Amino acid sequence: MLVDRYASFVHELGQFLPDQQIITNPIQTIAYGTDASFYRLNPQVVVEVHNEEEAIHTIRLAHQNKLPITYRAAGTSLSGQAITDSILLVATHHWKNYTIVNNGLQATFQPGIIGGRANILLAPYGRKIGPDPGSINAAMIGGIAANNASGMCCGTAQNSYNTLADIRLVFYDGTVLDTADAISRQQFAIKHPEIIDEIQAIHDEIQSDSTLYERIKRKYKIKNTTGYSLNAFIDFHEPFDILKHLMIGSEGTLAFISTITYNTVVNHKKKACTLMAFESISTACQAVPYLKNSPVSAVELLDRNSIRSIENEPQAPSYFKTLPASACLLLVEVQASTQEELESKQLDVQQAVSPIPTLGTFVFTSDPKEYAFNWKARNGLLPTTGALRETGTTCIIEDVAFPLDKLAEASLALQQLFAKYHYDDAVLFGHALEGNLHLVFSQDFSTTTSIQRYADLMDELVNLVVYQFDGSLKAEHGTGRNMAPFVEKEWGEQAYALMLRIKQIFDPNEVINPGVMINTNPRIHLENLKATPATHPVVDKCIECGFCESHCVSEGLTLSPRQRIVIGREIARLEQTNDNPVLLAQLKKEAQYFVDDTCATDGLCALACPVKIDTGIYVKAVRSNQLTAKNHQDALYFVEHLDRLTHIGRYSLKFVRLFQNVLGDRTMLRLSTKMRKISNNRLPQWNIAMPTGTKKNITPTASPSTAKQKVVYFPSCINRTMGKSKDYDKSELDLKDLIVLLLERAGYEVIYPSGVDNLCCGMPFSSKGFEEEGTQKSTALETALLTASDQGKYPVLFDMSPCFYTFNKHHDHRAFTCYDPIDFILDVALPQLTVTRPREEVTIFPVCSVKKLGLEEKLLQVANRCAKQVNILDSNCCGFAGDRGFTFPELNQHGTQNLKQQIPPSCTEGFSTSRTCEIGLTAHSEHPFKSIFYLIEEVTR
Known part of the structure; x- marks a missing residue:
């Protein structure tokens, strides 16, 4: 139940926004209580804003009520920046607008556009955005800019800070500033002169203090996203230029980004990469300065544990498994506009690195499969290494940077530190050209002893980075919550005091994403830790990175795959602790619709997941656990008598078509919608594309044809039941008959498997949790097809891709060749x-x-x-x-x-x-x- 001040906020906001955009339902607020970090905070209210006007109203209302508010796009942040226990403002689904100008040299994006999508839009111009984080196909522009995310090829020269053209912002009181608009700048200066004056004052103070000036300048010679972008005060002199660059890397703590305009960068047509193997991480780091002086676009470091996490992938080179325990790989890329230039650069790189011994020779590749594997393996290292952790532990990622001449020494020091605290699974990988290392390890947060172990590690890590090597505690993942207690230690009292002033300038009430970046609690990094109890073997390895969400059809309607896993884990936690029986009962009840009913179980989430987690399989397991003996008895009847079900279905569809013809489409839709509502949604919803039943059963050919070639045709139970929709031409055949016509035209004699009217791939059963019944139907189909194909002599055609996929998944080692419609058409017909x-x-x-x-x-x-x-x-x-x-x-x-x-x-x-x-x-x-x-x-x- 909402506390009074949030209830008042919700009531006031409800006068402006539709109810469905104001979320207070526990199952949804809990689902939004996670990002890719190891923290959890469940918001009181989630507000889905669809445009800038709604964002302004929500932000202004939160300010008036002095309620904390956090801005969120994709929620792929790694340091707890996108979570809150107050108001969460989400700007995603309706924030997809963009403008590309000057033949692609500049592009303006709203915050809800995924980074990879932005690059697709820019591809026809031969351009791309500068930032290229490993999460680019999941992270959205708003988060990429707010965290100053960089990545593999962009370094610091092409990150958001250095490719920013202009930005449109909404401030704490609803004031809008568009830095590209002179009138907007003028109006902002009139309304908020105190902001402009204070920015100018800080600038002058830094410029007049040579020690502070040089400190800031030196800190940004390597990657650094710890705290606010103080380099804005030495790189720029005009207040609005400073202001807009302060927003980059501010992690949503200063203002809401409504749009951002990038100066785009060249997207080279020709690319090649190679894997260089070295005896040790020290030797690999020694090669980096040589590579820095060669024409490389990226150099990615992968230590032995990183390699181990991907060595069992089907496309992984066999030598991965034979590398010594001390080995290290460098993934090196070159880019060019022409093939000749590309080959020249490859030779230059080989020449440059020749003084450093490698384990065997290395060869550059542009082969699409090899190239894609190398980069997919690198981009997915966080989830793949996280998936190797013990169930119940949490995946931790830290992100540090060192001066390049200290990288080798620092890498060894990090390995020794992890060994000291017995983090034996710790992984080092990162952007070697920038001295930027990511540290991934598993952590148990279930006991005070284990938490203290982590606290001790962090204290020593901070000392190592700051005092021993003068590095950055955060290089590109943002300060967030886990490094907020240490910002002053890295920057010093004077620079940190400036950061406090910056926060006060833009957030006088301290309600914009509080606790992130600036936090006086020295133990905040040890609080609100995420629990990951065992839920189901299919999903236990999930680290909640969010890579899956952009591939999920129900995301934005109910829950995404990540959120389904979050709810499953919360239910498991509540069952173990029994500390909130009322909430547990509510989650279980509402999970039926949010987790189960609206999951398409299409498995596309697994395509995006680096560790191939198919949340659909998990949901099917949930469905299976809910089935009763009576359910299985009914399913078994249909397994044995599927022909009766398709027969009933065929005539039911014909009956419905009769009503459609009599009543007309509009009346039919209105009547069926009303009847569905009366039935409490138990009756299916009719739509205008509802097909009639097929005209007849399958009739095997009476006598052999003269065709020299034969094919076994398996018409799916769907196509044996569903005929044409109303918009089909009357002269057109049902699909099962049209396919026979087409096959005969191609010179084939059609063979049907025996008992075809009772055969099925099993998907209608397995998709509803009847796994055994689905397997029974699938096995019977395999037997029938093997016989019909004369033990594999003739090919087998499936007329629907889902049926072929289901059958092929369970029988990939069958004794006959079967085809999806696409393969058959292209290769055979x-x-x-x-x-x-x-x-x-x-x-x-x-x-x-x-x-x-x-x-x-x-x-x-x-x-x-x-x-x-x-x-x-x-x-x-x-x-x-x-x-x-x-x-x-x-x-x-x-x-x-x-x-x-x-x-x-x-x-x-x-x-x-x-x-x-x-x-x-x-x-x-x-x-x-x-x-x-x-x-x-x-x-x-």
Whole structure:
């Protein structure tokens, strides 16, 4: 229950914002209580603002009520910057606008755009944003700028601080400043002269103090994000230039970033990388100065424990496992505009590093698979190393930097420090060119003894970095909460006093993200520690990094994969401690909808997760645990009599189509929506794309054809049941019949497996938690297909990608060759057909299983054979998720919310490889979507 002052805030805010944007429900506030750090704070209120006006109103109201407020985008921050126990303002889903000008030389982004997406938008111009953090495909522009995130190739020259053009800000009282607008600057100076005056005063004070000036200058010769950006006062002289650069790296403690304009950087077309192996980390560090003077774009250090975390990956080089315990790798990249320049740079690098002995030879590669693996392995090191920790422990990452000439000595000192405190799993990796090392290790926070061990380690680490090597306690991950107690120790009393003044200038009431960066509590880094109790083996290795969230269809509707894991862990914790039975009961009740019902279980989260955590498998396990003996008995009946279910389904769909024809679409939609509401959402939701039933059962060929080639065709239970939607041409065949027509045109005799009307891949069962029943159906299908293919003599065609994916996942060592629709069309059918009437334009949608199978490029190849122009829809999952588009239609609506604007007006139809997805796409895009087989049949007539 909200305390009075928050209840008053919520009431006042409710006069301005819709209720659904003001979140106080415990299951959602707890879900938002995490970022990628090892801290947890559950907000009282989460406010999802959709535009600047809403942000201004929320910020102003918090200021008036003197309530702390924290700003958040993706929540991938590693030091606790994006969490609060007060008001959390979230600016993500409706903050995707951008403007690219001057032929890509400058780009303005709202804070909710993912960094990787920004680079996709800039790619046609041959440009990109400067920052390139390892989390770039999850982190959003707001957080990238607020934390001054850098990364592998950008160093310090191309970070947000050095590529900032202008910024638009909302201050504590709702005042807006756009530094690109002269009028806005003038109005701000009139309204807040005290801010401008104080900035000028600090600038003059630093400029007149040569000792302080040189101290600041020296501190920024290496990477440094500890505290506020004091370098702004020596790099710039005009107050507004200083002000906007102070915002970079301020971690949301000074103002809200509404937009940011970057000076973009060149995105070189040609790239190559290599892995250099060295006997020890000391030897590798000795090579870094040589590489610094060569034409490299990045040099990444990976110690032996880092290598161990990725050596079992399928694409990992075999020599990884044979490296000595002291070994160290340097991942080195060169970039160029031409192939000749690239090869020249490779030779220069090889020549430069020749004085330092390596373990074996090294070769640069531009091979897409090898190149992608090298960088994927490096970018995912935090989650992959974190996944190796013991269940119940927390993954800690620290981020320090040293002068380059001290890197080798400092690296050895760090290893000795970890050995002293018996952190045997500690990993060192980082950006060697900048002397920047990331330290990852697991920590048990369950006892006072273990917490004190961590406290002692931190105290010695701070002393080592600050006093022994004069380094930075934070190089790029932000000060956050875990280094806030040590900012003064690194900077000294005088510089720290200036930081206190900066905070006071912009936050006089100390309510903007309090506790972050500036904190007088010397033990704040030991408080509000995140619990990670054992929940389920599939998700126990999750470190809550948030990489998965941008790939989840339900994120923004209910919960993301990370948030589902957070709720699972909180339920497990409450069950173990029994300290809040009321909350536990509430979470369990609401988890049914937020965790289970609205999870598409599509597995796309695993594609983004460096350790391949498929939260869908976890949710299926949750579903399975809820099943009763009666549920299993009913499921077994349908396993044995699936043909009866498809028969009933076929005639039910025909009955519904009859009503649709009589009532009309509008009345039908209105009536079905009302009936669903009366039934308390138990009845499925009808939509305009609802198909009728198929015309007939499968009829095997009576006599052998004269075709020389044979193919086994397995029509899915969906396509045996669902026929055409109303927007199909009346002359068109049901898909199962059209495929036979197409196969015969290609010269194939079609063979059906015996008992086809009762066969199924098992997905309708396993997706609902009936794992054994799903396996039973899948095994029966394998047996039938093996017989039909004459023990593997003939190929087998699946007509839906999800069915093929499910079967292939469970039977990848089968004795026959089976095909997804895309592979079959491209490799088998099209070579036997002639495209006689290609289309001008088509739109395609790669469904989830296509993405997981890695067939997106092949789908594009198929489409390019059939049309002069191809549009690929940019979306993760359509959210139909089997039958959930009918039972939880809001998931499908949420997943397709951006489709309409992606489909050009000139394009009349879309194509895919999943019947249920096509229904959902049609319903919410106002364009008919059909199987890709319809397109192939049309263009090869």
